[in-house]
Amino acid sequence: MDSNSMAQSCVGEVVSPVVAALVADDERDHFLYRQMGQHFVLFEHAVFSALAQASEDYTGGSWDFFILSNGGFYMSPCSDLPLRLCCVGNGFDGVLSADAAGIYACAMALSHLSFRLHDDNTSNKFHLLRDFYAHHPEATALFRALD
Secondary structure (H helix, E strand, C coil): CCCCCCEECCCCCEECCCCEEECCHHHCCCHHHHHHHHHHHHHHHHHHHHHHHHCCCCCCCCEEEEEECCCCEEEEECCCCCEEEEECCCCEEEEECHHHHHHHHHHHHHHHHHHHHCCHHHHHHHHHHHHHHCCCCCHHHHHHHHC
16 A cells, blocks of 8 residues: 555544655754654654664765654655665664655654653654554565564
8 A cells, every 4th residue: 555545444444644745944943843842852863873773875964854644753864865774673684765764763763762751742753653654655664674
């Protein structure tokens, strides 16, 4: 199922797909703060670290921010080049688009921070992102990388 398809809930009702929209340049300045509150710098560092640990291809650079229609968000490297990810903890070794690699890094950061901070907002943001990437074109690889 692609990101534009309708999804079914566990009770059979059709739910609207979660869609991503690029955050405009003039909205970027306070975007992460609005999403993560006082933990925005910690989150940003965790995202960069997660991708750097998983991918030798990632060497830094600019990132795009995306807002999700369900209230979630993510960020991804501004690149058209795919990134190879090697996840030591679960044995995943594969190539993801920069978009999917960003989703991976954000999901990892949100997951780890939710346990560290014991913060409902962080945990909720993880679940909102998961609802989006469950229907991403690279969902299978994302679930394997995040297992």
